[in-house]
Amino acid sequence: MLFRSLILYFCVQVLCLDYSKINLPNDHLPYYFYNYPKIGQQCETDSDCPYTYVHSDKCWGYEYSCTWENQYSIPSCPGDHRGWVKTKFDQQNTFYTQADFGYIKQQLRELKVLCEPLFPQDSSLECSEHMRFCRGRNIMINFTSLLTRDEPLRYKMDVLKEGEIGGFCEFHQEQLHAETDQISPLQSWGPELRYFTKLNKRPIQEGDCDITIEKPTYIMKIDATVNMYHHFCDFLNLYASIHVNSTHWEAFSTDVHVLIWESYMYYSTFEGAWKAFTEYPLWDLKTFMGKTVCFKNVVFPLLPRMIFGLYYNTPIIYGCERSGLFKAFSEHMLHRLHIPFHKRKDSKIRVTLLSRVTKYRNILNEDALIDALRENNSYSVQKVVYNKHIDFKTQIELTHNSDVFIGMHGAGLTHLLFLPDWAAVFELYNCEDENCYLDLARLRGLKYVTWEDKTKLMQEDEVAADHVENHAQFKKLLDNYSYHDEL
Ligand SMILES: *[C@@H]1O[C@H](CO)[C@@H](O)[C@H](O)[C@H]1NC(C)=O
Ligand SMILES: *[C@@H]1O[C@H](CO)[C@@H](O)[C@H](O)[C@H]1NC(C)=O
Numbered sequence: 258m259l260f261r262s263l264i265l266y267f268c269v270q271v272l273c274l275d276y277s278k279i280n281l282p283n284d285h286l287p288y289y290f291y292n293y294p295k296i297g298q299q300c301e302t303d304s305d306c307p308y309t310y311v312h313s314d315k316c317w318g319y320e321y322s323c324t325w326e327n328q329y330s331i332p333s334c335p336g337d338h339r340g341w342v343k344t345k346f347d348q349q350n351t352f353y354t355q356a357d358f359g360y361i362k363q364q365l366r367e368l369k370v371l372c373e374p375l376f377p378q379d380s381s382l383e384c385s386e387h388m389r390f391c392r393g394r395n396i397m398i399n400f401t402s403l404l405t406r407d408e409p410l411r412y413k414m415d416v417l418k419e420g421e422i423g424g425f426c427e428f429h430q431e432q433l434h435a436e437t438d439q440i441s442p443l444q445s446w447g448p449e450l451r452y453f454t455k456l457n458k459r460p461i462q463e464g465d466c467d468i469t470i471e472k473p474t475y476i477m478k479i480d481a482t483v484n485m486y487h488h489f490c491d492f493l494n495l496y497a498s499i500h501v502n503s504t505h506w507e508a509f510s511t512d513v514h515v516l517i518w519e520s521y522m523y524y525s526t527f528e529g530a531w532k533a534f535t536e537y538p539l540w541d542l543k544t545f546m547g548k549t550v551c552f553k554n555v556v557f558p559l560l561p562r563m564i565f566g567l568y569y570n571t572p573i574i575y576g577c578e579r580s581g582l583f584k585a586f587s588e589h590m591l592h593r594l595h596i597p598f599h600k601r602k603d604s605k606i607r608v609t610l611l612s613r614v615t616k617y618r619n620i621l622n623e624d625a626l627i628d629a630l631r632e633n634n635s636y637s638v639q640k641v642v643y644n645k646h647i648d649f650k651t652q653i654e655l656t657h658n659s660d661v662f663i664g665m666h667g668a669g670l671t672h673l674l675f676l677p678d679w680a681a682v683f684e685l686y687n688c689e690d691e692n693c694y695l696d697l698a699r700l701r702g703l704k705y706v707t708w709e710d711k712t713k714l715m716q717e718d719e720v721a722a723d724h725v726e727n728h729a730q731f732k733k734l735l736d737n738y739s740y741h742d743e744l
C-alpha cells in the first residue's frame with residue numbers, strides 16, 4: 258500500500274503531467290511545443306498524452322529564436338501604405354508590431370524589473386512600458402480600507418492608497434514612477450501600482466496576510482460588459498496577456514483565478530466566454546473587502562483602452578490585414594467553448610442575416626431582403642436574432658457556421674471574430690463610427706462590404722458571395738466534400 262502510494266506520488270511529481278492544462282486547438286500545438294519541447298518529448302512516450310508531438314520550427318512570433326518565415330502568421334499587405342513607411346517589408350512589420358504577435362514581442366522586450374527579488378521567497382514586480390502589463394510574485398494587497406467606502410467601485414483610480422500594495426524586494430522606486438505617466442482607469446496599471454511600497458518583511462512568511470492565494474491570478478480592469486465590442490476587447494487582451502506571460506508550460510491553464518477590479522457584481526450576457534480562461538467563479542473587490550491578501554502569482558493584463566493598444570480606437574497601418582493574433586484568439590475561444598463546425602450538406606453559401614429587434618436601426622425592408630436572397634439558389638439563408646433568449650454559445654455557433662454575415666452597424670457585428678477565414682461581412686448602413694467594424698474585419702482578415710447605395714444592395718451582396726466562392730480555403734473545403742461538380 259505504502260509502495261503503491263509512493264509510486265503514485267512519484268508519478269504525480271515527475272512523470273504524469275496533467276495534459277488537460279494544455280487544452281489548445283490542434284493547429285496551435287506545434288507552436289505550443291516549440292516553446293516547451295520537453296513536454297512534447299514526454300508526450301511522445303506517454304500513452305496518457307492526447308497529443309502527438311511533431312518536432313517543428315513553427316513559432317508564434319514573439320520568441321527570441323523565431324524567424325519571420327517560421328512565425329504563426331505573416332501579415333498580408335496588398336494595399337498601399339499611403340506614405341507611412343518606405344518598403345513593403347516595413348509595412349508588414351509595422352502591422353505585425355501594431356496588431357499581431359509582434360505586439361506581444363514588443364511587450365516582452367519592454368519588461369523591466371521594478372522590484373527585484375534577492376532570494377527565492379522574496380516578492381517581485383515586473384512591468385512593460387507605461388505599466389501596460391505587469392506581473393508579480395508574493396505581492397500583498399491590503400483591502401482593509403475598502404470597508405469604509407460607500408460608493409460602488411468601477412473605473413476608479415483610488416481603489417488603493419499609499420502602502421496598500423507592496424512586496425519584499427529591492428525596490429527601484431524611480432524607475433517605477435517613471436512608468437506611471439498614463440494615469441487613466443483603463444490605460445495602465447499606474448493608478449494602482451504608483452502606490453507600491455517596499456515592505457520590511459516577507460508578507461506571506463511573516464503572516465501578514467489574512468488570505469494567501471496560491472493559484473495564479475489575473476486582476477482585470479474591464480470595459481463595458483453589456484457591449485460585445487467592448488467586452489471582447491477585454492477577452493482579446495486577456496488572451497494576448499497569456500502569451501506575454503507564457504514562460505511556463507501551464508500558461509494556458511484554466512486553473513487560475515480572475516479578480517475583477519470592481520465592487521459591482523459581474524453581469525454579462527457574454528459571461529460564458531470566461532470559461533475559456535478560468536474554471537472558477539469570478540472574484541471581485543467585494544470578495545476581499547476588509548482583508549489583506551497575498552498573491553503568490555499575479556498578472557495585471559493588457560488593458561482595453563491603452564494608447565496604441567488593441568483593438569479600440571487604434572490607428573493601424575493602411576493596406577494590411579489578417580492578424581495572426583486575432584485568428585489565434587478566435588480559434589482559441591472556439592476550441593475552449595466547444596463550438597462545433599458543421600459538416601456542409603451542399604455547396605451553398607451560408608448567408609446569415611443578423612436581425613435586430615430594437616426600436617432603432619432595424620433593417621426596414623428586412624423581409625424583402627431575405628426573400629430576394631432566397632431567390633438565388635446558390636445561397637442558404639437564415640435570419641437570426643441574438644438576444645438574451647439565445648444562449649451565447651449558440652450565437653457563436655450560428656456565426657461560426659456562416660460564410661456571409663450581414664448585419665446593421667452595432668456591437669453584434671463583433672461576432673465577425675468567429676467567422677471562418679473565408680467569410681465576408683456585410684455591414685448595412687454604417688451610420689456612425691465608420692471604421693470600427695471595417696478595422697475589426699481587417700484584423701480578422703475577412704472581406705468587408707458595406708452598403709453605399711440602396712439600389713446597389715444586391716450587387717454588394719454578390720461581392721461578398723464571390724469573395725467566399727473564390728477563397729482558396731473555401732474551395733478546398735468544398736473539394737474535400739466533392740461538391741465542386743454540383744456548382
Ligand atoms: C492594512 O491596512 C489597515 C488600515 O486600513 C492597517 O490597519 C493594517 O495594519 C494593514 N495591514 C497590513 C498587513 O499592513
Ligand atoms: C506568469 O508567468 C509565471 C512565470 O514567469 C508563472 O509562474 C505564472 O504562473 C504565470 N501567471 C499566470 C497567471 O499564468
Ligand SMILES: *[C@@H]1O[C@H](CO)[C@@H](O)[C@H](O)[C@H]1NC(C)=O
Nearest residue numbers: 633634635718719720722723
Ligand atoms: C446568385 O449568386 C451567385 C453568387 O454570388 C451569383 O454569381 C449569381 O449571379 C446569382 N444569381 C442570380 C440569379 O442572381
Ligand SMILES: *[C@@H]1O[C@H](CO)[C@@H](O)[C@H](O)[C@H]1NC(C)=O
Nearest residue numbers: 730732733734735736737738
Ligand atoms: C478534409 O476531410 C478530412 C477528412 O474528412 C478532414 O480531416 C480535413 O480536415 C478536411 N479538410 C478541409 C480543408 O476541410
